[in-house]
Every structure is written in structure tokens, then in C-alpha cells.
Amino acid sequence: MTTVMMASLILQVFSRYVIGQGFTWTEELALFLFTWVVLLAATTAIRDDGHVRLQLVVDLLPAALRRLWMRVLTLAVLAFCVVFASSGADYLTQTMGQVSAAVQYPIEALHLAAPVTGILGAFHALARLLAPQSAIDGQPQTGGMV
Numbered sequence: 001m002t003t004v005m006m007a008s009l010i011l012q013v014f015s016r017y018v019i020g021q022g023f024t025w026t027e028e029l030a031l032f033l034f035t036w037v038v039l040l041a042a043t044t045a046i047r048d049d050g051h052v053r054l055q056l057v058v059d060l061l062p063a064a065l066r067r068l069w070m071r072v073l074t075l076a077v078l079a080f081c082v083v084f085a086s087s088g089a090d091y092l093t094q095t096m097g098q099v100s101a102a103v104q105y106p107i108e109a110l111h112l113a114a115p116v117t118g119i120l121g122a123f124h125a126l127a128r129l130l131a132p133q134s135a136i137d138g139q140p141q142t143g144g145m146v
Contacts, residue, residue, distance in 0.1 A: 005033035024102040032100075032110050039117035046077055047124040074128050081121035088114025 012026035045051050053073070058066055091111055098107040 001033045001037050005030050005037065008033070028100050028102045032105075035110060035113050039113045040120070043117050043120040043124055046081070046121045047127070049128065051077070071129065074125050078122055078125035078129065081118045081125055083118075085115045085118025085122060088116075088118050 008026045008030045012022055012030070015026070016022035058069060061069060088111070092108055092115060095107050095111055099105060100107055100110070
């Protein structure tokens with residue numbers, strides 16, 4: 001998706017500044033793909049615990065308090081994802097039947113990104129909450145494959 005998005009943007013710049021006439025569909029395609037790429041990448045950051053935080057402050061906490069704090073943060077992420085999915089679904093419902101300006105694709109295809117990524121993010125956060133504590137701490141688990 002990223003490659004197609006970049007090709008679309010390069011084609012837009014080329015057609016606008018070299019040919020003198022921009023295409024009507026390239027910006028819409030890039031916006032559509034950008035939305036999906038960014039939101040799906042955010043869910044992988046939840047899965048991999050890769051979101052931005054002040055790790056310096058977290059590292060200063062005692063181990064037990066650090067584990068508790070990480071659980072609290074994961075609960076907050078889970079709550080945000082549930083709200084994001086719910087409000088995204090509401091927005092999707094409100095905009096049903098609309099089409100994009102240039103390409104005329106159903107706008108639901110774009111707006112579906114919010115509830116889908118909210119659900120995926122909630123799934124990843126819930127999986128982190130239910131995982132053994134050693135998996136969350138980044139320590140190898142015993143009894144499994146190495």
C-alpha cells in the first residue's frame with residue numbers, strides 16, 4: 001500500500017509540474033492508502049509495545065510498580081481503542097451512501113479504517129493484558145520454545 005501511495009504522489013507531482021495538468025484521482029488514492037497504512041501500523045505498535053512513552057521515568061520505578069504501570073497503560077490503550085472503534089462505527093454509519101469527490105468510490109471504504117483498527121488495537125491490547133507477565137516484561141518464558 002505504501003508503494004502504491006508513493007507512486008501515486010510522485011505521479012501527481014510529475015503531472016502537475018512537468019505536464020502542467022494534475023490527475024484528479026491521485027491525491028484521493030494517496031489519502032485513502034495513507035489512512036489505512038497509518039492506522040494499521042498503529043495497531044502493530046500496540047501489538048509490539050512500540051508506542052512512544054517516557055521510558056526514562058518508567059525505568060526509575062521499582063519492578064513491581066513498573067509492571068503495574070504498564071498494565072494501567074495497556075488498559076488505557078484498550079479503552080481508547082474501544083472508543084475509537086465505537087465512534088468510528090458511528091461515523092461510518094452517518095456517512096453511508098456517500099462517495100469520494102474524484103474517484104466516486106464508496107466513502108465507507110475510507111471510513112471503515114477507524115472501526116477496523118480500533119477493533120484490531122483492542123484485540124492486541126487485550127492480548128497484552130492476558131499474556132503471561134514475563135512476555136510483557138520482555139523476559140523469555142520458561143517451558144516454551146526458545
